[in-house]
Amino acid sequence: MTRKLSSSTRSPTEDSIFLRPDEDPVWLDEPAKTDKTLDGFSNKDELTEPTDPPNSHGQELFLHKVYALVVEIHFWVALFAVSQVTGYWLFFVMEGNGPFSSVYKALQVIDFYLSFILPCHPILGGNSTLLMKEVAHTEEHKWIVNGTAGISVAICIIMIIHMVCKWRYGTGLWRSGPVPKELGERRQSVSRQPSFTLSEWTDAQEDLLDLDPVPQTPVFDITDTRTEADSATLTVTPVGLQERRGSNVSLTLDMCTPGCTEPYGYGAQLSPRDQSAQEYLRQGTHVLTPAQLHSRAMDDQALQAEFYETPMNFVDPKEYNYPGLVRKNRYKTILPNTHSRVILKSDDEDDFLSTYINGNYLKGYDDEEQAYIATQGPTVNTVGDFWRMVWQERCPIIVMITNLEEKNEKCAEYWPEDAVTHEGIEITVVSVTQEDDYSLRVFTLKHDREERSLRQYWYTSWPDQKTPDKAPPLLELVQEVERAREEAPPSSGPTIVHCSAGIGRTGCFIATSILCKQLRTEGVVDILRTTCQLRLDRGGMIQTCEQYQFVHHVLSLYEKQLSHTSEE
Template sequence: NEEKKHGSQDLLDLDPVPQTPVFDITDTRTEADSATLTVTPVGLQERRGSNVSLTLDMCTPGCTEPYGYGAQLSPRDQSAQEYLRQGTHVLTPAQLHSRAMDDQALQAEFYETPMNFVDPKEYNYPGLVRKNRYKTILPSEHTTHTADVLRVQGYDDEEQAYIATQGPTVNTVGDFWRMVWQERCPIIVMITNLEEKNEKCAEYWPEDAVTHEGIEITVVSVTQEDDYSLRVFTLKHDREERSLRQYWYTSWPDQKTPDKAPPLLELVQEVERAREEAPPSSGPTIVHCSAGIGRTGCFIATSILCKQLRTEGVVDILRTTCQLRLDRGGMIQTCEQYQFVHHVLSLYEKQLSHTSEE
């Protein structure tokens, strides 16, 4: 039964490990029978669907999540960097549709692509554990925020089109709102429930109004759509007033199979429309889930790739994944997510060609 539970595990998020003694699972088979695992209590090595191991240091405070599925927690070695800088696989529409259905080819491509996680030992930031939800997912060296945040370029090297970040914790709500103001963000895309078996994200917005870091945050309206709710806020600080939209996508966490591509595609398109209507002085769109790499990576990649498909008539999902991981390790976190992005793009291409036929 335990194995069945793993199989139907949430496609778009991974469960955190509980704060209990950890074990070294040394079996490397794809669907290991849990009864035959050789277990020794040393650090956690998880190999699921890949022979690449993931070691998590669990000695210090802070919660950790297992980033298995081929994830690799190691210093950013040269060969990984080189692979990520050169990785490319351009797909025409016909190739995209057949590729989306080819699970084996996508698995092979996904597991060959380095995760590029940062080694926690490389960091000595004060208050790191207090500010970061998962201490194995750390801010990049070139971020200006202590909490786990990364700026991501958009399509065609559009400067800092997105900010990928963890879901705020109770300790980082103030930091989060300061960032929203400082970066002039017009949109927040939230792709997680507040709780999924345990806490995934603090409820960082008010029911009516609240002040954080001298920024007055007031809820103007709440609209419930089929797959997300839209909150419109007014932010006031030093006599300046701005509008902010939060798209809270709640239907993603429960998806167990990649047949629910339409809601994600609709959200990407809705956010693009809102982005175009935002003032020209607006900064990046904030995207977050819980750790800010899995579902967040899927959303940002899909958004970039939709633009590429419209503009060039081809997509390079591998290249976009590699570019995202160069900046932020672990983006598009599981093989299932990688397949899912292909499904969404395949759906989008069919929509595009259907529209042009009309």
């Protein structure tokens, strides 16, 4: 016979799964304890029942109230957390982030709130301050943030009122009658099953924490990054907020106007917003003399204002509406700008997938065409395409600025330990040299009886979306790559630079290389102009404000080195 367990008259989260250690379950198919005591007596009135002392009964009732309130507080906290995570998840999804990265960002927001209550380090290990700054500067979907905040306030008010009513009158806001004071008389209908709401939510939280997190965002002081820059330093007027975003933008889109499906650069009908962004990128300039460069590098407010004024120029995913293309992109919203993308040669030119790789040609110093190729870190599915590009473009140098894993996979190990063949290209490792901050691999490539040499510089001291701890090693690597480039055969093609997404660290390295040449040749630098040109060719180059500041610091250091050398 199946025995049915009766629940008490507690709230849904106080059912039988939350029985206290000193509380026995009440079975519906057996008599109550008082009935058992009366077995064998014909007259119940003849039995004198023992009574508890008044103080003991009052203390037990008090403890029961405290216990009930503690359990319900857990329920309200869970409801509050779920509402906030859901609200901010919806916000980040509307901002163009993926569903999994949106969950992680939403949890970082909760982490930010907890930092004001609990004096401890961030639970998720990320920096939530800059993420909250990005939320504060977003206007397009601000109503979601406001609505989420309103829900949190409503939950807190309802919780307080409910708790007061529960403590003062023995009933909550939605209970029809008071809680029975006699603990031994608590019974409940068998129609209500035990609630597992709290335990299910807890398990779900543990699952969410196992998701692959997005990279950590850089650290900034909580300041107003919208401070307007000196009007004399810019040659164009500010553009809309959507074009100015640029903090944690690894999965943030500069969306095209709805209905505009033609790619940029091919006579597409651009919206006024897109036109102003394109105009800014074509005309933005701010030439700095050495003295101005040193001063500018120390002016964080001005740099932040300039950075956020510069459009990111991301690609609308509608421009790449091809089945199966998702397998060839590491991040589904980091896509190559159409007018400058690298097109792989294929036997079937009509097969878009066979000609596609997530990479763009970039101009070098003095508008040198196709001086660099900026691309994503190869995935397992695109290693063959990567080597096809290396051979097709006759690339003599690869600069890799990422580790293979940083919390999650950032790049596939696309090179062999000894030798391997991809797409008919035989790749052989000739030598490996380990320096302090990077390693150098020399390869021999053979295909169709032709043999070439390839050098790979693997820089591992640069964390994702942040900056290196020291600038001199990066300058040394830039100069080493320039020397290797000069020694390459005249027929050599572009230098390939990649990190994980191919926009942040990649943009910093290429910009530093171009600007070092400009500083040596002209004695001045135009970091804004170089950033705009890079973003015209590949959206999002120099991904964060911290990286933009770092480029200024590196160039300031390089100018001091040049001045010191000339004095000697």
